[in-house]
Amino acid sequence: MSSDEITRREVLVLTAATGGLLAGGQLMWGPVSPAAAQDAASTPTPLEVMLRINGKEHRLTLDPRTTLLDAVREHLHLTGSKKGCGLGQCGACTVLMDGKRVKSCLSLAALMEGREITTIEGLAQGEVLHPLQAAFIERDAFQCGYCTSGQIMAGVACINEGHAGSPEEIREWMSGNLCRCGAYDHIVAAIQDAAAAPSATQGG
Ligand code: FES
Ligand code: FES
Known part of the structure; x- marks a missing residue:
C-alpha cells in the first residue's frame, strides 16, 4: 500500500495494530519509544x-x-x-x-x-486612566492585585455588553473571574460606578 492510498481510517487501524503513532504531523511506523515520540512532538515548525x-x-x-x-x-x-x-x-x-x-x-x-x-497596558489613554481603573482605586477593589487586571478587562467588557445594570447582573456576568482575596463587593461597586460614568464604554 502506498502512502497516497492511506485513508484516515487506515491510519487509525495501522497505528493501533503496529504501535506506530502520529507525532508532529508525521506518521511514525512501528513501536516508538516515549522519548522519540516526545522529541517528534516537541519540535513543531515555528x-x-x-x-x-x-x-x-x-x-x-x-x-x-x-x-x-x-x-x-x-x-x-x-x-x-x-x-x-x-x-x-x-x-x-x-x-x-x-x-x-x-x-x-x-x-x-x-x-x-x-x-x-x-x-491592561492598553486601557488607559496616556496618563488618563479608564473609568474602571479609576473606580477600582476609588473603591479599593483589590488586595493582592493578582486578579485585578483580569477583573478590570472583564469589567470593561461587562459594561460594554450592557451587563452592568445591577449588582446581581454584574456578579453573574463577572462570575468567570475569581478573586482569592474576596474583594467581590468592592469589584462590583467599582463596575457599577464605572458603568455610570459618561465615558465608561471605551477601551475595546
Ligand atoms: S490563567 Fe487563564 S483563566 Fe486562569
Ligand atoms: S485581589 Fe487578590 S486575588 Fe483578587
Whole structure:
C-alpha cells in the first residue's frame, strides 16, 4: 500500500495494530519509544505571526502551540495579564479581542492574526486612566492585585455588553473571574460606578 492510498481510517487501524503513532504531523511506523515520540512532538515548525496588541503591530516567531497569554507576557513583556490557573477557570489572564473578553491562556496566539487585542497596558489613554481603573482605586477593589487586571478587562467588557445594570447582573456576568482575596463587593461597586460614568464604554 502506498502512502497516497492511506485513508484516515487506515491510519487509525495501522497505528493501533503496529504501535506506530502520529507525532508532529508525521506518521511514525512501528513501536516508538516515549522519548522519540516526545522529541517528534516537541519540535513543531515555528510560525511567523503578526499580532496587533494595544494598537501596535508585533511580528513574532512562535511555536504554534504558544498561547496568547504567553505571547504577550513572555515575548512582548506585557506582564499585566496574569497566569493563574492556565486552564480557563480563574480569569486572571482576561484580555479583549475585538472588544470581547477572552481567556488568553486558552487562546492560541497564531489564531489572533488580524484581531485587535487589548491588554491592561492598553486601557488607559496616556496618563488618563479608564473609568474602571479609576473606580477600582476609588473603591479599593483589590488586595493582592493578582486578579485585578483580569477583573478590570472583564469589567470593561461587562459594561460594554450592557451587563452592568445591577449588582446581581454584574456578579453573574463577572462570575468567570475569581478573586482569592474576596474583594467581590468592592469589584462590583467599582463596575457599577464605572458603568455610570459618561465615558465608561471605551477601551475595546
Ligand atoms: S490563567 Fe487563564 S483563566 Fe486562569
Ligand atoms: S485581589 Fe487578590 S486575588 Fe483578587
